[in-house]
Amino acid sequence: MISILDRYILKKYIGTFALLLLLFIPIGITVHLAEKIDKILENNVPLVQVLLYFYDFTIYFANLLFPLFLFLSVIWFTSKLANNTEVIAFLSSGVSYYRFLRPYMIGATIVCIGAFVLGMYMAPKASQGFNEFSYKYLKKGKRDREQTNVFRQVNENDYIYVSFFNVKGRYGSNFTLEHFEGNKMEYKISANNIKYNDEDSTYTLSNYVKRTIGENEDIIERKSKLDTIFSFEMEDLTPVEYIAETLNFTELNDFIAREKARGSSYINRYEVVRYKRWSLPVSAYILTIIAVAVSSVKRRGGMGVNLAIGIAIGMVFVFFDKIFGTMAEQSDFSPLFATWFPNIIFGILAIYLLRNAKR
Template sequence: MKLKIIDRYIAQELFMPFISGVLAFTTILSGSTILFQLVGDAIKYSIPLSSLLLLIILKLPYVIALSIPMATLFSTISVFGRLGNDLEILALRAHGVSISRLLIPVVIIGICISLVNLWFNEEVVPKSSTTARNLFLSFRDSDTPSIQTNINVTEYKDKLPYRIINVQEKEGVNLKNITVAEYETGSLIRLIRSKTGKWITEGGWEFYNGIMHIFPQNNPKHISIIEFEKELINIELRPADLINRNKNIEEMNRKEVIDKINFIKKTGQDPIKLIMDYHMKVSIAFSSLIYCILGACMGLKPHRSSSSVGIGLSLLIIFGYIILMSIGMGFGLSRILPPILAAWFPNIIIGLFSITLIRKLATQ
């Protein structure tokens, strides 16, 4: 079914303010977050100009992902504010078009933007952020000692993890406090813990003073336990491959976050922060939908329409959203609320507020 004229009109009116908002908020966030830090790092670690520009470009997708919900809010406030001041909304309502009907294209656009932003955060942001971090570390660590701590490496086969390695400390070819978990079709088949290990020139790793657990798939109850003083472990990774691969949350997609949560659970630690981050990836992406509805409602309220008013009102609402997000994070980390509910706390509160506004506007 083709969109009606009013739906196409609202979509067309929202397009340019949305693009302008993305550019404006990306510029503001880039200048206030990544730019000054990267310039300082470039001076400190003697990063050449070409590499600095590449780092800025690689950091932009993360900033754009943050800017999209803000731009959605700005565009809906600006467009509906202008439509209200130009009496176009009044004319439409006089012809029997309800507030709820006006919001249908807004909701559809909000869902589309949210889904695109979710995909962008899953596919583009992790890859660009990881590449940026590796490039930066290549300059930062070039003149520093080769000691690295808390290294996590996950190897995949057929899109399933088949080996997870944790090394508490690495210096050159020497390792300390090593844990290796090996899987087959998703089931744990071997767990190795060793106090020390090193790379041998013939190829392979020798582990010392460790213990090995073997879990047969055909007989899960029969677990073999082998203690050893020296054991040659067949791991194809070379010392250069065992770099510190601890990723920040923006460097991981949701599948990688789940893998890390499961790994942390196996080590006996509490992964509640990562669980919150996992749910917030979706919650923040779908804040665009909430912002669309709220922005339209705020735009319909009488106020002087201008870009400065739109940006100011957007920043005020975003500040409120950040406060609610912090409260929700606190509720989740302290387990007052389930993680998924805590992550969606700001969306729920603002969504309920938007519904109240819609009902109030509908009666005017």
């Protein structure tokens, strides 16, 4: 049963975390708005679109930084308990340190479930709205680096390339498709432009040229316009990070399975996104234990010392998360190990700090 102690700490756990989100998210929105307001006004963006954009940005921002917010909020209110000698009172009444941790673990479970739902279902939709707004209004007239020179292996035999791909319009420029049998090229298709037709799932090629490689001479076929079908989908040309972030749990699993069957070289990037959706919610437990162990001891410097220690540990956690994620995306480093490594290291740190704090 939940006791008075559990309700008291749990109320502070959830309340302080929510308060910190309410304080920092408007700051993030204000800073972001200050950077983008000239583009928004220049493009005469409707107010409804702006409000929807900042709604998506709020979810995107909260999902990205919730471990740090949670960590700081636990340190904040636990330090207050320690400074008011409430922690000493709890433990002196016969409550063990592990029993004292129980409401924290209940709170971490609530946050973990919320973060799981947020990361698996709400954040992908918000990320899609956030990116679509950015491409339509904030990057209007610009070619994002991930939209230029897109080269993909779409299956075992076919490679495609476009010099520029428009996500919203679903069209590309300077398209080529090369088909290989073993190490030998069988034919090459090129076109000035390619556009996907949603109504019948076909592709329209302008200034179409097909060169079939012969033993003695090549066969060349030309057409000013051609409607055809291909084995790949238009999403194969979508920027890597953009497509991965916008797929929910089921869609992302299906997408990765399809990409593996095609022999895609970007599997690591997709799997980093998938594994992070599992590892980040679990980090709520680890960071909660570290925060309690660090801040439940009354220090001479007061809350300031605890917050300084907490911010330093939080920054190191974020650094580890980013650096190992990037390593997995850019190399053959295991995505599973890269995304869970910060949790492993900080899990060991949590056990060490917990044992010392219990003494």
